[in-house]
Amino acid sequence: MNPTLLSCTLFLVFIITIGTEAASGDVVYDVTGEKVLDNVPYYIGPVVWANGGGIKLNDTKNNTKVCPFYVVQDPAEVNVGGQFSFTLIAKQEYLLTSRILGIDSGYPESSCDQSTFWQIPDPEAKAPSNLITTGGSFDSSETCFQVLDYPKPTSSKVHSYMLQHCPSLCGSGPDHTCFNVSIYEEKGVRYLVSSGTPFEFVFQKVIK
Numbered sequence: 001m002n003p004t005l006l007s008c009t010l011f012l013v014f015i016i017t018i019g020t021e022a023a024s025g026d027v028v029y030d031v032t033g034e035k036v037l038d039n040v041p042y043y044i045g046p047v048v049w050a051n052g053g054g055i056k057l058n059d060t061k062n063n064t065k066v067c068p069f070y071v072v073q074d075p076a077e078v079n080v081g082g083q084f085s086f087t088l089i090a091k092q093e094y095l096l097t098s099r100i101l102g103i104d105s106g107y108p109e110s111s112c113d114q115s116t117f118w119q120i121p122d123p124e125a126k127a128p129s130n131l132i133t134t135g136g137s138f139d140s141s142e143t144c145f146q147v148l149d150y151p152k153p154t155s156s157k158v159h160s161y162m163l164q165h166c167p168s169l170c171g172s173g174p175d176h177t178c179f180n181v182s183i184y185e186e187k188g189v190r191y192l193v194s195s196g197t198p199f200e201f202v203f204q205k206v207i208k
């Protein structure tokens with residue numbers, strides 16, 4: 001190998017290594033500093049439980065029963081909310097940031113026979129047409145999310161995260177666009193939607 005070719009090859013190896021590291025993601029931690037398990041139920045909620053409680057499902061909208069359900073933040077800080085499993089498309093033991101995944105919720109029990117995976121059918125629409133609901137199918141563009149480290153965490157003592165909806169990473173959708181999942185409030189109900197300031201949340205293990 002001549003010297004030019006060798007340094008070229010080394011440079012390429014360098015680039016590829018950097019690229020892999022950036023895409024491989026970091027392990028996600030819960031509030032106690034334990035690694036979050038892939039495909040296992042957790043509570044998710046704000047860092048400071050003083051402005052609302054955990055995330056849960058709501059089977060009512062405008063005083064009418066709905067199916068599929070809406071994903072909302074409970075207004076009462078004492079409520080931990082429902083249990084949600086974050087499931088990487090490429091299964092791992094632990095949940096990782098920057099990896100595509102589906103979010104499953106088995107709660108609440110009811111006669112609604114729709115799938116329990118979170119979805120956003122039209123993330124480009126304005127609220128209230130971009131609310132997260134259940135009813136999606138795993139590994140499709142509608143149910144494609146990723147967890148990211150929260151850019152400016154409220155506390156340096158806990159790991160906090162944001163969620164993005166990334167349809168194009170699982171199938172079709174606006175090119176290379178990810179939508180920050182935030183809160184949209186209407187008549188006191190805090191829906192999760194696909195635009196705005198990202199909602200900062202933590203994982204809390206379900207104690208059985």
Ligand SMILES: *[C@@H]1O[C@H](CO)[C@@H](O)[C@H](O)[C@H]1NC(C)=O
Nearest residue numbers: 058060061062063072074189
């Ligand atoms: C669910 O939605 C109804 C409105 O249809 C509202 O009265 C209720 O407070 C909501 N529950 C939560 C936890 O947001």
Ligand SMILES: *[C@@H]1O[C@H](CO)[C@@H](O)[C@H](O)[C@H]1NC(C)=O
Nearest residue numbers: 061062063128186187189191
């Ligand atoms: C509730 O119903 C009213 C009247 O039909 C409608 O204008 C409003 O957009 C509805 N709210 C939601 C959250 O769908």
Ligand SMILES: *[C@@H]1O[C@H](CO)[C@@H](O)[C@H](O)[C@H]1NC(C)=O
Nearest residue numbers: 151178179180195196197198
């Ligand atoms: C998503 O959130 C990040 C972090 O706050 C922000 O830098 C970025 O501009 C947001 N993207 C959109 C499309 O709002």
